[in-house]
Amino acid sequence: MRAVKAFLFALTLIWAFAAAADVAVPQLTGRVVDRTGTLSGSDVAALSQKLSDFETRKGSQIAVLIVPTTDPETIEQFSIRVAEAWKVGRKKIDDGAILVVAKNDRHLRIEVGYGLEGALTDVTSRRIIDEVITPKFREGDFAGGISAGVDRMMRVIDGEPLPVPSRSVNFGNLGDIGPILPVTLFASLIIGGFLRALLGRLLGSVATGSLIGILALMFLGSAAVALIAGVIGFLLAFIADLFPQSTGSSRGGSWSSGSSGGSWSSGSSSSDSGSFSGGGGSFGGGGASGSW
Known part of the structure; x- marks a missing residue:
């Protein structure tokens, strides 16, 4: 019990430090x-x-x-x-x-x-x-x-x-693959495990890679990044169950996103003429990112 409490306390400190560093x-x-x-x-x-x-x-x-x-x-x-x-x-x-x-x-x-x-x-x-x-x-x-x-x-x-758009496919910036690698790894292991059990190793791995590739194309708009993510997803899903499982692993664990539950004030700060402020609009993560 002491070990569990110490672990939870350490996680709290890490989270607090990370939040303060934002x-x-x-x-x-x-x-x-x-x-x-x-x-x-x-x-x-x-x-x-x-x-x-x-x-x-x-x-x-x-x-x-x-x-x-x-x-x-x-x-x-x-x-x-x-x-x-x-x-x-x-x-x-x-x-x-x-x-x-x-x-x-x-x-x-x-x-x-x-x-x-x-x-x-x-x-x-x-x-x-x-x-x-x-x-x-x-x-x-x-x-x-x-x-x-x-x-x-x-x-x-x-x-x-x-x-x-021009007829050539937009392959975007291959550097965009970096930020989605952790997501690809997670999806390959979790979603891949479910699809392999449902469809078999080969078909389940193909379905996993295809799904990851489609999502990468939708969110990043880059065919090259989507193709690479899909291939990585397929390979990881295909070989995941070839490795021995750790005896100490838990099958009942849960995962939660790292998003913070904090709130921020919109602030009625002065603008160009001293009167601009947000009108109360809401956002859900739509849009796109890029680099140069």
Whole structure:
């Protein structure tokens, strides 16, 4: 019993330390919050005015956040905390979107509110990142990339479809495979075990790899990453039961996500003209991430 209590106490300390180490969500002081000094004053003013005009005309709110890093969190974990804190978009309409850029990490994400997920789908958001924003980022034109990305987001929300993609398959950035490896490993062992028992080793492993590949394609929009994840999922599921099980392992264990149950205040901070604040919109993790 003492050992169990000591273990639980250690886990609590580790969790508390990790939570304290997370990057604080910046206060919502305007439609554009730049914590890196990347954008000039005129860039911020022009972009803020553009977003203000769009909100006046359409009602939807779009915000931009630039931070140096999200470490130790992934940009997905950090951006959803930002969305929950800022509450961009109208309450119950949930028509908000946030473009988050982690400059030193070379990662970015478009976080989409529930009400815009039909227009700014995961695939559409990924295309905006890959085709509009990151090409300019690679040239060092951050102001141009953000402005062009926001323009495209607004036009998509207005109902204009994206141009037809080129015939070549978008293989994305193979570096995106890193963050999903732990998920692939977990899914291969847990889901794979269930499907192998249901369909047999070969068919169950094929089904596991296919499912993992489809999910990777949906969330990352990269055919190469999806293919690699699917192959890894198949192989892990196929060989998982070839290894002897530890006698000390528990079959009745449970798993829970690492998401925090904390809450954040949206803050009625002053904005471009001292009046901007989130409208109470809700987010559910829709959107896409990318890197350059």
